[in-house]
Structure formats: structure tokens, C-alpha cells
Amino acid sequence: MEEPPVPTIYDVAQPADVLPMDAGEALAELRTRFANTGIEHELAQIARDGSQKLPVRVLAVAQQRAEAGLPVGTAGAAVIAGWIRFLESADVSSVDPGAVELAVRLPGRGSAARARLALAVLAPDLTRADVFARHVAEVLVLRRPTLTGARS
Numbered sequence: 001m002e003e004p005p006v007p008t009i010y011d012v013a014q015p016a017d018v019l020p021m022d023a024g025e026a027l028a029e030l031r032t033r034f035a036n037t038g039i040e041h042e043l044a045q046i047a048r049d050g051s052q053k054l055p056v057r058v059l060a061v062a063q064q065r066a067e068a069g070l071p072v073g074t075a076g077a078a079v080i081a082g083w084i085r086f087l088e089s090a091d092v093s094s095v096d097p098g099a100v101e102l103a104v105r106l107p108g109r110g111s112a113a114r115a116r117l118a119l120a121v122l123a124p125d126l127t128r129a130d131v132f133a134r135h136v137a138e139v140l141v142l143r144r145p146t147l148t149g150a151r152s
Contacts, residue, residue: 051098077135
């Protein structure tokens with residue numbers, strides 16, 4: 001018996017009524033962009049200025065979902081958790097000047113406190129921030145994979 005194919009992001013993404021554009025068009029544009037080998041965005045470049053990008057690209061979606069009575073979701077929370085980890089390991093002043101004050105406040109705090117601090121900076125008026133912060137904190141407590149694939 002043949003194994004079912006592993007689902008892709010396109011298979012699991014569910015359009016919501018809160019999207020400001022047609023979901024099919026948005027997915028087609030995304031596929032076109034990802035297929036363009038001439039675009040060389042390295043992860044470090046994408047991570048720069050998260051304090052400016054994340055409110056618009058991630059938290060605005062969570063806000064719209066919350067206002068529409070939909071779950072805020074966990075995918076965006078994982079992005080925020082990843083950004084927090086990035087701030088804890090980078091020279092923030094050179095990669096995200098808007099997050100310097102936050103980065104100084106993160107060390108020594110638990111996952112819930114770090115999640116609340118980040119959301120207070122990124123989206124102080126986020127509807128259902130308590131739920132979203134809980135999702136972020138849950139991702140933060142997961143152990144990070146190492147280069148060898150083992151958990152640290």
C-alpha cells in the first residue's frame with residue numbers, strides 16, 4: 001500500500017473570511033514567489049526588523065481572526081516565538097533596532113513573561129492577547145533542535 005503524500009503548507013492552509021484578498025490568488029502569488037530562484041532572501045535577512053514586519057504580517061491576521069470570532073491560531077504564535085528566540089541570540093541593535101529595549105528585558109524571564117512582553121511591544125491592543133501569548137509561551141518551552149537534529 002502506498003503511503004499518502006506529506007501535506008504541504010498549501011494543503012493545510014485554510015482561507016478565512018477575514019482575508020483582504022481572494023485566497024486562491026494569494027496562494028498563486030505565493031507559489032510564484034517561492035518558485036522564483038532569482039529571489040534570494042536568506043533567513044537572517046527575513047528576520048531583520050521583525051518589530052516592524054510582524055505586527056503587519058502576523059499579528060494583524062491574529063487580530064482580524066479574533067475580531068471575526070475565529071481562533072487566533074498557533075502558526076502565528078510559532079513565528080513570534082521564533083522571533084523572540086532570534087532576539088535572544090542576535091546583536092539586536094544591528095538587526096532590529098526597534099526591538100533593542102525588548103531584547104534587554106527578555107533574559108531571565110519565563111516563557112509566559114517573554115511572550116507577554118513581546119506582544120506588548122508588537123501589538124499592545126491585540127484582541128485575545130492572553131490566548132495568543134499562551135500559544136507563544138507553549139512554543140517557547142519546547143526544546144530547540146540542534147544542528148544534529150537532537151534536542152537540546
